[in-house]
Amino acid sequence: MQRTIRLSLWLAVPLALFIPAISALAQSGGGAAPPAGNPLALNFKTPDPAHGKEISQSCQGCHGVGLASTNTDIPGLAGQHSSYTRLQLAAFRAKLRPGEVMWQQAANLSDQDIADIAAYAGGLQPGPAWKADDEAVRAKGEALFHMGDSKRNIIACAICHGDNGRGDDRLGVASITNLSPKYGEEILHEFKNAPGYGIPHPDAMRIILRPMNDDDLKAVATYISSMQK
Ligand code: HEC
Ligand code: HEC
Incomplete structure (x- = not known):
C-alpha cells in the first residue's frame, strides 16, 4: 500500500528507538539469569503448554x-503471541501494569508458570470476531487502521500490527484481531492517558495515540474487534 510505505519512512526513527528495547525484553528468558533489578525479564526453560493448560483452568x-473471551470487557488470550502474554503477566506481577484483579491473579505465578501459560494460550484458536454495532464507525476505524491520517499525524496501526492485525511475536507486538470491543476501547484510553509506564511497549502505543481523539479510539477499537484473524 503506497500510503503505508510513505508513512513508514517517517516512523523509522521512533521504531529504531523502540524495537531494540522491545526485542531485548521479548527475547529474555530461555535459561539465562535475568539482569538484576528488571522485573520484566523472565527466567524459564522450554515452555510446557500442557502444564500451562492445567494451571490456566482458573x-x-x-x-x-x-x-476465547465472550465478555466485551475482558480480553481473550487465545491465539495471542506468547512474548506479549509473558510480558503482560510479568508486568501485572510487578504491578507495573495497572489492574488490581490481575495483580492478584499473577502474584503467585512463577516465571516458568508464566511461560507455560503463554505457550498454551498462543497455540489456541482466537475467539470469533465480534459484530460491529455501527458500520460507519467500523469503516472509519478501518481507514485509520490501514492508512492513518497524515494531515493529523496519525500513523497507520498496520505498520506495527500488520494489515491482518496479527502483530509480531518476536517484537512483542500484540495480536489485536478479535479483541473484546469495550476492553479495546478502554485499553486505548489507558495507553493514551497514562503518564508513561517506563517500559517501552506501552510507551510506543502512548505516543502513537497522542493525536487521536475519543471518536478515533472508539472507531479503531470497533474495527479491530471485528477483524477476522
Ligand atoms: C476475576 C477475573 C479474572 C481472572 C480470574 C483472570 N483475569 Fe486476566 N484479566 C482480567 C481483566 C479484567 C483484564 C484486563 C485488565 C485491564 O484492565 O487492563 C485481564 C487481563 C489479562 C491479561 C492481559 C491481556 C491483554 O490482552 O493485554 C492477561 C495476559 C491475563 N489477564 C492473564 C490471566 C491469566 C493467565 C489468568 C489466570 C491465572 C487470569 N488472567 C485470570 C480478569 C481476570
Ligand atoms: C510503533 C508500533 C505500533 C503502532 C503504530 C501501533 N501499535 Fe498497538 N501496540 C504496539 C505494541 C508494541 C503493543 C504491545 C504493548 C504492550 O506490551 O503493552 C501494542 C498493543 C496494542 C494493544 C493492546 C492489545 C491488548 O491485548 O491489550 C492495542 C489494542 C493496540 N496496540 C491497538 C493499536 C491501534 C488501534 C493502533 C493504531 C491507532 C496501534 N495499536 C498502533 C505497537 C504499535
Whole structure:
C-alpha cells in the first residue's frame, strides 16, 4: 500500500528507538539469569503448554472457555503471541501494569508458570470476531487502521500490527484481531492517558495515540474487534 510505505519512512526513527528495547525484553528468558533489578525479564526453560493448560483452568471464568473471551470487557488470550502474554503477566506481577484483579491473579505465578501459560494460550484458536454495532464507525476505524491520517499525524496501526492485525511475536507486538470491543476501547484510553509506564511497549502505543481523539479510539477499537484473524 503506497500510503503505508510513505508513512513508514517517517516512523523509522521512533521504531529504531523502540524495537531494540522491545526485542531485548521479548527475547529474555530461555535459561539465562535475568539482569538484576528488571522485573520484566523472565527466567524459564522450554515452555510446557500442557502444564500451562492445567494451571490456566482458573483463568477461564473471566477469560472464557478455551481462553476465547465472550465478555466485551475482558480480553481473550487465545491465539495471542506468547512474548506479549509473558510480558503482560510479568508486568501485572510487578504491578507495573495497572489492574488490581490481575495483580492478584499473577502474584503467585512463577516465571516458568508464566511461560507455560503463554505457550498454551498462543497455540489456541482466537475467539470469533465480534459484530460491529455501527458500520460507519467500523469503516472509519478501518481507514485509520490501514492508512492513518497524515494531515493529523496519525500513523497507520498496520505498520506495527500488520494489515491482518496479527502483530509480531518476536517484537512483542500484540495480536489485536478479535479483541473484546469495550476492553479495546478502554485499553486505548489507558495507553493514551497514562503518564508513561517506563517500559517501552506501552510507551510506543502512548505516543502513537497522542493525536487521536475519543471518536478515533472508539472507531479503531470497533474495527479491530471485528477483524477476522
Ligand atoms: C476475576 C477475573 C479474572 C481472572 C480470574 C483472570 N483475569 Fe486476566 N484479566 C482480567 C481483566 C479484567 C483484564 C484486563 C485488565 C485491564 O484492565 O487492563 C485481564 C487481563 C489479562 C491479561 C492481559 C491481556 C491483554 O490482552 O493485554 C492477561 C495476559 C491475563 N489477564 C492473564 C490471566 C491469566 C493467565 C489468568 C489466570 C491465572 C487470569 N488472567 C485470570 C480478569 C481476570
Ligand atoms: C510503533 C508500533 C505500533 C503502532 C503504530 C501501533 N501499535 Fe498497538 N501496540 C504496539 C505494541 C508494541 C503493543 C504491545 C504493548 C504492550 O506490551 O503493552 C501494542 C498493543 C496494542 C494493544 C493492546 C492489545 C491488548 O491485548 O491489550 C492495542 C489494542 C493496540 N496496540 C491497538 C493499536 C491501534 C488501534 C493502533 C493504531 C491507532 C496501534 N495499536 C498502533 C505497537 C504499535
